[in-house]
Amino acid sequence: PASKRARVESPKPREQWVCPGSMVSKRFVNPIRKLVDTLIIKPNEKKEMIPLSIGDPSVFGNFQPDDVVRKAMVDAVMSTKNDGYAKSTGYPQAREAIARKYTTEHSPLTADDIVIASGCSGALDLAIGAIADEGDNILIPAPGFSLYKTLASAKGILTRSYQCLPEHNWEADLAQMAALIDHRTRAIIVTNPSNPCGSNFTLEHVKAILQVASDYKVPIIADEIYADMVYEGKHTAVASLKSDVPILTCGGLAKRWLVPGWRCGWVCINDRNDVFKGEVSTALVNLSQLLLGACTLVQAALPAILNNTPLRFYSETLSKLKIAADMCYEALNKIPGLKPVRAQGAMYLMCEIKIEEFKDIENEQDFVERLIAEQSVFPLPAGVFEAPNYFRIVITVPEEKITEAMSRIAEFCALHHK
Amino acid sequence: PASKRARVESPKPREQWVCPGSMVSKRFVNPIRKLVDTLIIKPNEKKEMIPLSIGDPSVFGNFQPDDVVRKAMVDAVMSTKNDGYAKSTGYPQAREAIARKYTTEHSPLTADDIVIASGCSGALDLAIGAIADEGDNILIPAPGFSLYKTLASAKGILTRSYQCLPEHNWEADLAQMAALIDHRTRAIIVTNPSNPCGSNFTLEHVKAILQVASDYKVPIIADEIYADMVYEGKHTAVASLKSDVPILTCGGLAKRWLVPGWRCGWVCINDRNDVFKGEVSTALVNLSQLLLGACTLVQAALPAILNNTPLRFYSETLSKLKIAADMCYEALNKIPGLKPVRAQGAMYLMCEIKIEEFKDIENEQDFVERLIAEQSVFPLPAGVFEAPNYFRIVITVPEEKITEAMSRIAEFCALHHK
Numbered sequence: 001p002a003s004k005r006a007r008v009e010s011p012k013p014r015e016q017w018v019c020p021g022s023m024v025s026k027r028f029v030n031p032i033r034k035l036v037d038t039l040i041i042k043p044n045e046k047k048e049m050i051p052l053s054i055g056d057p058s059v060f061g062n063f064q065p066d067d068v069v070r071k072a073m074v075d076a077v078m079s080t081k082n083d084g085y086a087k088s089t090g091y092p093q094a095r096e097a098i099a100r101k102y103t104t105e106h107s108p109l110t111a112d113d114i115v116i117a118s119g120c121s122g123a124l125d126l127a128i129g130a131i132a133d134e135g136d137n138i139l140i141p142a143p144g145f146s147l148y149k150t151l152a153s154a155k156g157i158l159t160r161s162y163q164c165l166p167e168h169n170w171e172a173d174l175a176q177m178a179a180l181i182d183h184r185t186r187a188i189i190v191t192n193p194s195n196p197c198g199s200n201f202t203l204e205h206v207k208a209i210l211q212v213a214s215d216y217k218v219p220i221i222a223d224e225i226y227a228d229m230v231y232e233g234k235h236t237a238v239a240s241l242k243s244d245v246p247i248l249t250c251g252g253l254a255k256r257w258l259v260p261g262w263r264c265g266w267v268c269i270n271d272r273n274d275v276f277k278g279e280v281s282t283a284l285v286n287l288s289q290l291l292l293g294a295c296t297l298v299q300a301a302l303p304a305i306l307n308n309t310p311l312r313f314y315s316e317t318l319s320k321l322k323i324a325a326d327m328c329y330e331a332l333n334k335i336p337g338l339k340p341v342r343a344q345g346a347m348y349l350m351c352e353i354k355i356e357e358f359k360d361i362e363n364e365q366d367f368v369e370r371l372i373a374e375q376s377v378f379p380l381p382a383g384v385f386e387a388p389n390y391f392r393i394v395i396t397v398p399e400e401k402i403t404e405a406m407s408r409i410a411e412f413c414a415l416h417h418k
Numbered sequence: 419p420a421s422k423r424a425r426v427e428s429p430k431p432r433e434q435w436v437c438p439g440s441m442v443s444k445r446f447v448n449p450i451r452k453l454v455d456t457l458i459i460k461p462n463e464k465k466e467m468i469p470l471s472i473g474d475p476s477v478f479g480n481f482q483p484d485d486v487v488r489k490a491m492v493d494a495v496m497s498t499k500n501d502g503y504a505k506s507t508g509y510p511q512a513r514e515a516i517a518r519k520y521t522t523e524h525s526p527l528t529a530d531d532i533v534i535a536s537g538c539s540g541a542l543d544l545a546i547g548a549i550a551d552e553g554d555n556i557l558i559p560a561p562g563f564s565l566y567k568t569l570a571s572a573k574g575i576l577t578r579s580y581q582c583l584p585e586h587n588w589e590a591d592l593a594q595m596a597a598l599i600d601h602r603t604r605a606i607i608v609t610n611p612s613n614p615c616g617s618n619f620t621l622e623h624v625k626a627i628l629q630v631a632s633d634y635k636v637p638i639i640a641d642e643i644y645a646d647m648v649y650e651g652k653h654t655a656v657a658s659l660k661s662d663v664p665i666l667t668c669g670g671l672a673k674r675w676l677v678p679g680w681r682c683g684w685v686c687i688n689d690r691n692d693v694f695k696g697e698v699s700t701a702l703v704n705l706s707q708l709l710l711g712a713c714t715l716v717q718a719a720l721p722a723i724l725n726n727t728p729l730r731f732y733s734e735t736l737s738k739l740k741i742a743a744d745m746c747y748e749a750l751n752k753i754p755g756l757k758p759v760r761a762q763g764a765m766y767l768m769c770e771i772k773i774e775e776f777k778d779i780e781n782e783q784d785f786v787e788r789l790i791a792e793q794s795v796f797p798l799p800a801g802v803f804e805a806p807n808y809f810r811i812v813i814t815v816p817e818e819k820i821t822e823a824m825s826r827i828a829e830f831c832a833l834h835h836k
């Protein structure tokens with residue numbers, strides 16, 4: 001019963017189905033995916049596989065969220081008030097709780113300064129998408145978390161890498177950072193504590209980064225998903241320092257509360273002198289409407305999670321991380337051919353492979369492939385983080401597995417060392 | 419301690435902060451947002467507000483998810499196995515459950531054909547983003563759900579509207595649909611049952627749509643978030659019919675299971691003759707890696723939700739919807755100046771305003787603003803759905819509120835009718 005409203009003649013039916021996948025789906029860079037597709041993973045069948053590659057603290061069962069967290073979720077489910085749509089920026093009470101948790105003297109936050117998203121990944125996507133367009137560029141750390149490049153490249157935003165220096169506790173090379181800035185630089189991403197480095201910047205270094213951002217008038221996107229997850233020194237949130245640099249701080253429940261699968265993250269808008277107001281802040285709100293962020297049940301549980309998780313939980317997590325980090329460092333440091341860098345935060349440790357000291361190892365990917373083949377131990381080749389000749393170890397692995405993995409790595413290196 | 423690796427001279431520090439929000443965040447079209455920003459909502463203080471505008475069945479408490487659904491969620495929370503990252507396409511057992519639920523003779527599905535996303539919105543975003551690029555176009559229904567245009571415009575994808583005809587139970591004008599197709603048309607979006615129309619296509623009409631898609635060799639994106647939510651006639655899933663048209667079917671938990679806030683949706687890849695294979699299917703998987711879809715707890719609960727929700731729950735929901743739809747239709751049909759269209763599915767009913775029969779009403783927005791001001795009743799002006807001179811009523815409102823709202827609308831129309 002199709003009426004005849006059509007004004008135009010229909011084109012000829014096509015001869016063939018033409019369904020190419022979109023260019024966008026092809027053009028973006030996903031280094032981890034590329035690695036997984038090319039890495040040869042053929043473990044030694046005689047040895048049980050020990051994966052040190054997955055940045056997920058829940059894999060082995062030794063890092064569990066606190067009971068308070070589970071109970072808050074059960075309450076949220078059993079209440080009948082949390083099933084409907086939330087505002088695109090999130091539940092007011094959840095935004096309020098986040099604002100209270102992260103407010104500081106120099107970065108006072110209210111619920112209006114918070115946008116909730118699907119994980120810290122979603123928060124980073126909002127922050128990058130609000131501040132930069134196709135053809136603009138953002139500065140990212142190298143070594144650094146590969147998602148920045150993936151998200152940016154999907155939007156046609158360019159990335160420029162500033163070096164973080166292992167010999168200086170992975171501090172940023174600030175002269176180089178400054179040299180990368182041009183008139184299309186829209187933001188500097190600062191990851192502290194860092195994945196993959198496990199580093200935690202000193203107060204002085206955070207100040208120095210802010211100085212560069214202030215001099216060149218480039219806002220900061222602070223990825224602080226590992227905020228306070230520090231077992232050496234103290235964590236300094238970039239926004240907590242006095243400065244005129246407007247900052248979008250991204251965070252979430254994934255790491256500190258050990259529930260990465262729950263997909264709850266947030267952007268805290270730390271504006272200064274209304275630089276963001278009316279523009280970047282509005283952009284964030286607009287973009288949040290495209291998809292609607294996190295599950296309302298998790299949002300409903302958020303105030304209890306942030307307010308009631310016992311301090312003991314945090315400190316126990318940190319002690320376990322510290323023990324693991326020390327074990328890995330001490331063990332790797334004794335192995336000829338390897339040079340681990342001490343970690344202070346997050347849940348990773350980087351280790352340099354002195355390729356020239358080995359008889360028959362080409363690069364870090366080769367090292368890892370052979371380590372898997374001979375010893376069934378799987379660290380991540382850190383080329384994916386722009387750290388060639390390094391591998392990254394996840395330290396949330398149970399102690400006995402770490403011990404076993406370290407001794408197997410030692411055996412492997414002994415065999416291949418010149 | 420910044421080393422001096424920089425090769426280039428740093429540019430001059432900028433004089434001023436320049437932080438425009440991104441163009442993308444500004445360019446996309448969000449008709450509902452625009453309406454909310456311009457609509458004058460000043461209710462009559464003497465009358466309690468009755469909102470008939472929000473497509474969220476959970477607002478009034480009269481539509482609650484089944485106990486099985488809540489229990490499945492509590493189990494998922496209390497298990498300690500669902501806190502980690504899922505694969506970007508979703509938990510295998512959740513994908514398996516979706517595949518089983520929607521598999522049919524002519525569209526056999528396996529877990530590999532399912533991509534889980536953050537709500538049906540996320541599913542639509544994946545489907546549109548996998549199949550079309552900037553400058554391409556997709557066909558969308560008018561009246562139709564405004565998110566299609568919002569998502570497409572954010573990607574620079576153009577939309578062309580085919581008319582759905584109220585006098586033919588909102589069937590698509592197929593001649594016009596065909597006339598819109600050109601060499602850059604990448605998909606036809608078909609919404610059945612429809613938001614905002616509340617329509618449910620006959621088997622014959624679904625076949626006729628498939629014939630156009632087949633003739634012109636344009637794939638279909640079927641938005642079937644309201645699948646089986648039909649209280650007159652029977653729902654025909656587009657993919658269930660024999661055809662050579664490859665179809666991406668989008669669905670989710672939001673409506674049928676009454677939990678829109680939980681943000682769980684999915685794309686079912688109903689490929690035909692490998693048209694999607696290697697291209698569109700890969701694009702979906704690639705895009706799913708950008709953000710990681712739905713909360714793992716909801717994913718873990720999904721098999722129980724899909725398999726164990728009692729039939730009684732579905733039939734009770736449908737009876738309540740039918741009663742409400744009939745009440746609205748009967749009441750509106752008696753009001754001079756209005757012409758409601760019978761609804762058969764989803765949770766909406768559309769009503770034409772015969773503007774020329776009113777003394778002093780300019781258009782549907784004017785009608786609604788005055789209705790709010792005088793009677794505190796708030797249907798949605800359907801201009802946002804490209805249906806000028808219509809308003810949309812949400813029928814998940816409790817009976818007594820419907821009765822009251824209808825009599826207030828009658829009073830309002832009596833006053834303004836010529």
Ligand SMILES: Cc1ncc(COP(=O)(O)O)c(C=O)c1O
Binds near residue numbers: 118120191264265
């Ligand atoms: C530095 C960093 N930022 C962001 C994320 C993403 O967090 P989420 O799982 O909340 O998306 C990760 C996850 O590994 C990370 O390491």
Ligand SMILES: Cc1ncc(COP(=O)(O)O)c(C=O)c1O
Binds near residue numbers: 473536
């Ligand atoms: C036709 C249609 N498709 C998709 C959606 C979005 O569903 P979700 O809430 O799962 O994102 C809606 C929501 O109202 C809808 O009406």
